[in-house]
């Protein structure tokens with residue numbers, strides 16, 4: 001891939017390997033453009049591995065009047081349920097209605113019903129289920145630790161969920177299968193222009209810390225740099241345009257048994273006009289998210305003690321099981337690349353719509369939007385590139401199956417551990433696991449991942465560090481921070497023959513992983529419970 005970067009001339013170089021960038025690379029490759037995607041760190045290492053992992057229309061955007069966004073997102077949700085059927089799965093949501101001070105808030109119950117009616121009309125019902133009312137017992141059956149005495153009833157509706165980092169990976173690998181060059185650990189650090197001011201190459205770091213660079217010849221650039229998009233624009237425009245307002249959102253993972261939910265549950269945040277989702281994920285549940293201005297370093301958003309307290313307070317307002325910091329097994333924080341709006345107050349009120357900005361130099365910047373709506377964002381960006389290049393073609397990604405998705409008519413792959421992560425490739429991963437007893441062992445004790453998945457990720461998924469494997473190819477770090485700290489040396493040992501590490505590199509990988517995981521824990525003010533690990 002690196003040799004191709006240096007040798008070929010591209011129609012378009014995509015900067016950034018989050019969902020927006022990989023989506024653009026896939027669309028461009030599918031239209032027959034010569035495309036290279038360069039990511040400075042790992043695929044999905046930015047916001048795209050730190051979302052709430054919902055593929056949804058966004059019920060709350062109906063409240064803010066963004067009906068167009070909801071319609072578009074629901075259309076895309078449906079497409080993803082077909083084109084990535086192994087990764088994107090329907091998920092039931094419960095909206096409980098609780099007595100407040102002894103009375104059922106009738107106005108609230110009615111408003112929720114109308115919102116869900118409108119959601120179904122906007123396209124939500126296409127999932128095959130319509131929203132319905134739940135009586136008190138049905139709510140308590142799905143969410144048994146809600147306060148039984150206060151539950152008046154509720155509603156059930158459907159959205160979908162995906163492992164965001166694996167969705168990015170599947171889109172990237174599909175793009176590569178159509179001829180796209182996809183490289184990681186290749187930061188863009190410069191752009192060169194011709195005498196007319198048109199971009200003719202981008203300079204990419206390719207030597208790790210060694211400082212080696214490659215000038216990649218290209219006719220156009222798609223800037224999908226997420227919250228860093230203004231920095232990438234500065235390389236083209238010579239000054240920093242300062243158009244973005246990063247908004248932080250955090251999540252907290254706890255053991256499922258502590259809340260016992262059998263569906264995602266929407267809980268209100270007292271004294272704040274927001275709600276949190278409590279989403280079951282295997283033997284765990286994650287809770288989020290927050291929405292606050294972020295003025296710290298873009299490379300290091302963290303869950304703080306205040307964020308944690310906000311989530312735990314809201315959780316304990318609605319659930320009776322008394323959840324404390326000791327129950328937290330993981331945290332993650334991400335930054336929404338929101339576009340600044342004149343005079344806007346809270347980040348929660350800023351639009352989630354995307355913008356596409358085309359510079360005469362041939363750099364197309366696409367920012368904002370949602371994980372769910374990456375495909376139309378990509379379509380718009382690639383249309384803009386084609387118009388710069390003086391060509392036109394039609395986007396065909398609406399019906400394009402991602403790698404691992406079953407063909408049309410083949411049915412949905414099994415929702416077991418491997419089927420839900422690898423789809424049609426699950427058989428190959430299973431064969432690898434069966435090829436050696438050690439590979440069929442758990443990767444991280446207590447979590448469902450197999451050792452074979454780490455080996456597979458190094459061979460076929462461009463994983464090159466221990467963090468890639470524990471945080472994004474598997475989601476072990478998000479689920480159980482402490483267990484990954486313990487397992488880090490064993491996982492590194494598995495990767496040694498795959499990635500050719502010497503003893504010093506192996507030790508460095510373990511140190512890097514532990515340092516960053518501990519920093520995350522300490523930032524949240526959480527007590528390190530793994531001081532005695534080997």
Ligand SMILES: Cc1cc2nc3c(=O)[nH]c(=O)nc-3n(C[C@H](O)[C@H](O)[C@H](O)COP(=O)(O)OP(=O)(O)OC[C@H]3O[C@@H](n4cnc5c(N)ncnc54)[C@H](O)[C@@H]3O)c2cc1C
Pocket residue numbers: 015016017018019020021038039040041042043044045046047048049050051052053054055056186187188189224225226227228229232247248249250289333334335336337367368369370371372373
């Ligand atoms: C807390 C939270 C919850 C969310 N929940 C949902 C949800 O449930 N559903 C939903 O649909 N959406 C959700 N979103 C929104 C969604 O996650 C984002 O819109 C989306 O992930 C943004 O993707 P991106 O590719 O634009 O940015 P990123 O994923 O950040 O990708 C940008 C990439 O560019 C790379 N990069 C930057 N500079 C350079 C450079 N110079 N050279 C090379 N590469 C570079 C970065 O390393 C990064 O990988 C959520 C967002 C947050 C923060």
